[in-house]
Amino acid sequence: MATTTATTEHPAGQKPPFPPFNAETYASQLFWLAICFTFLLVMMWKVALPRIGGIIDTRLKRVSDDLADAGKLKAQSDAAIADYEKALADARAGAQAIANQTRDTQAAATETRRKALEAELNVKLAEAEKTIAASKTAAMLNVRGIAADTTKAIVERLIGKVPADAAVDAAVSEALKG
């Protein structure tokens, strides 16, 4: 092959130049480089790069949209949780209030009944005491009568004379006092 290039391009005996510095090939190389590189540039500029850029942009948009959706859903679920917790707290507070109210009402009712009962008992007690006092007074009066009669009878037996009622009463009173 070296012989072919040597014979076609260079007289025999002359060493062929170092290929990259062989100016005879420059025109062809520049011509094809211009065509190939221009074609590549146009294809990249008008077709390939817009397409790849479009794919990447679409993906970025899709990802950011999905993230936005996820954020929205998260906000909704957070709101739902907050509502639920608020409802729960309200219900707890309501139950507490009802329990307190019921307890207070019942305590008040019990108190009222207790007081009524006490008052009733007090009345009965007073009546009973009054009855006892009356019975005692009556009994004491009876005791006095009996003592006077007994005194009169004893004195009559001793001295054979019925004593005066006034004297007997005075004596009985004296004795009872003692």
Place this chain on the structure above:
Amino acid sequence: MQMAADPIHQFQIVNLFPVVKIGNSEIAFTNSAAFMLIAVGGIVAFLLAATSRRAVVPGRMQSVAELSYEFVANTINSTAGKEGMKFFPFVFSLFMFILVANLVGLIPYTFTVTSHIIVTAALALSVFLTVLVYGFWKNGLHFFNLFVPKGIPIYILPLIVFIEVLSFLSRPISHSVRLFANMLAGHITLKVFASFITLLGGLGIAGMAGAVLPLALVVALTALELLVAFLQAYVFAILTCIYLNDAIHPGH
């Protein structure tokens, strides 16, 4: 045999058939042109096929396409900012063309388009001209601020401006020679070590045992060249971004 051992032969341009004759220079369809078409056709076909489904959840091929898109986009954004995205198709095309041309060239019996100085120089000059044209179009004469750093004492300013202009003008040279030299040197090294294997292998049993060393070296060098193929494409792209950044924001 002598052919295979010549490490320069792989860079030979072979005219496959003539196309037109412009003036004195004949335009021919060459092996270089064939591999340019393969690289460009491969890039376009791959990117279009990989993204044809436009899947939200990408497959393997689509992931590679998106990865290359985002890699180049991030490179531009980090070096030239949002305004640099105007040049995204240009930088992306440069990166992919150089990357694929480098990688295809690593396959045995192929031709490496980027191992020719005229190709890398043309690419570097296209960047240089883009910077010049866009820089003057966008900034007018303020573009010259690029050569006048702020906060420099007036007495050394002429020297600084001279150095800045010189470094600006030498950019296309370093930009193109870096890629060209890397690819050229890498392929020559690979070829030299590979020829040692056949050379030693022809010397019998002892030679075959000795050929293990260059074989191991070739394997390691191939891995290195894969890295270099990517790295040089990346370096070319990032330098393009840095130069374009000067055109967008000429103030230092």
